Every structure is written in structure tokens, then in C-alpha cells.
Amino acid sequence: MREKIVAGNWKMNKTLEEARILTTEVMGMVADEVKGKVKTILCVPFPYLAILKNQLGNSAVKIGAQNCSEHDWGAYTGEVSSLMLKSMEIPYVILGHSERRQYFGENGKLLATKVDKALAANLTPIFCCGEPLEIREAGTHEKLVKLQVEESLFHLTAEALKKIVIAYEPVWAIGTGKTASAQQAQEMHAVIRKHLASKYGDSVASEISILYGGSVNAKNAQELFSCPDVDGGLVGGASLKSREFVDIVKAMK
Ligand code: PEP
Secondary structure, eight states: OOOOOEEEESSOOOHHHHHHHOOOOOOOHHHHTTTSSSSSEEOGGGGGGHHHHHHHHSSSSSEEEOOOOOSSSOOOOOOHHHHHHHTOEEEEEEEEEEHHHHHHHHHHHHHHHHHHHHTTTTTTEEEEEOOHHHHHTTTTTTHHHHHHHHHHHTSHHHHHHTTTTEEEHHHHHHTTSSSOOOHHHHHHHHHHHHHHHHHOOOHHHTTTOOEEEEOOOOTTTTHHTTTTTOEEESSGGGGGGGHHHHHHHHHOO
């Protein structure tokens, strides 16, 4: 049975003090109100990983990074490798977020390498895919998203694929306040799952958690999460407010 997951992507936000407060609040509310029914993950900026991991201790809330390098070690100033994250016992890493694709030129081939590095370091990649507005308007969104999945994941064995979490995030819905309708989300999640099934079979595809991301908030989460192929959410802006984020987690129960 695939897992229900809600992950917060803090992006490049919060001072250390603010980050500590937000973590304390989320941890407390999740312990009181969620009771282990939904895996809750906070993907935080690199400098806060060790501190917040320590703060979370053995809480049900897990920690994740927002990226990792395609290299293991060496002269790559400013980069952080999957082996560094492994050495800190960080369990999750977001890969291929549309902001990384757009602002840092990450492409499918590079992301295939990052996925391999993350898996080799025992990290669970939260692999993002999704189409920009012009592709949606041209009606070629299914083709593009299938290609994104193919380019970065289809080299994996079935066993390796089962360790991946996928996040479908239409770029036009990220940070815009414009959410995909539940029907649009369900359609695309079903397309992704069917595409996985075409390569790995139904049983493997049915085990992969596919999260929806794009302006999820406490008001729209329940409808989106009620779709049969939506297994949770990757939440940006709304993950910066503890009450709203935990209400989103609760919408997945
Ligand atoms: C994201 O950054 O992954 C995201 C979905 O952002 P937002 O929820 O703010 O649209």
C-alpha cells in the first residue's frame, strides 16, 4: 500500500530563529492531531538541516533537503552532495523542482544522475515533474510530463523505482495562487501512474506515491487529496505557516 505523504518545501525562506519556531509548532500539532496517519516532511534550507533534524529528534515529522549535487565530493564550490546528506542521516531530498529546472538549468539527464546519487546514498528522492503554462495551453502537457518521468526515472530497476516519491507540480500553479482543479490533478496523476505501469507493471506503479503540488492550501487540500491517484501534497507557500500546513496534512487523513 502506498504511503500518504505531505511535504513542505520552505524554499529559501526563514531565519534560523523563525525556522526553529515553525518546526516546534508543526511538530507539536502533528503529534497531537495527525497521530502517524500521514507522513509529514519538512524540506528546509541546507544550513538548517542538522539543527532542525536534532530538534525533531524522534518526532513523526521527518526532514528533507531541497536539492543535492550530481557529484560525490570535490571542487564544486557551494554544492552539497548526497553523501553529505547521508552522513547527516537526512532521509528525503527534493529533486527536479521546477525552480531548479528554470533558474539553474537542470534537465532530465542531469536529474537522472542526481536520482542515482540520492538512491545510492539511501535518500528518498521526491522527484518533481510538471508542465509550464504554454505547454498546458498547447495541449502537450501529458507528452512533456511523460518525457520528464522517462528521462530521469526509466533507467531505474523496479526495486529502485519503488523508493521514489513523485510530485506532479504544474508550473503555472506554483506560487501563483492558481491551483489545478481536482479533475486536472487526477487526470495527470493517472497519466503518470499509467506511464509507470507501461514500463514496470501495474503492481509496481500502484505502490508509488504521487503527490500534487501547486498552490495547495487548507481550503483546497481536501478536494485535491480525495482524488484516487493523489497520495498527498508538496506544499510551498502554505508550509511556512504552521496552522495552515498542519491543516493540509490533516486533509490527507
Ligand atoms: C512548491 O514550491 O513545490 C510549491 C508547490 O509551491 P506553492 O505551494 O507555493 O505553489
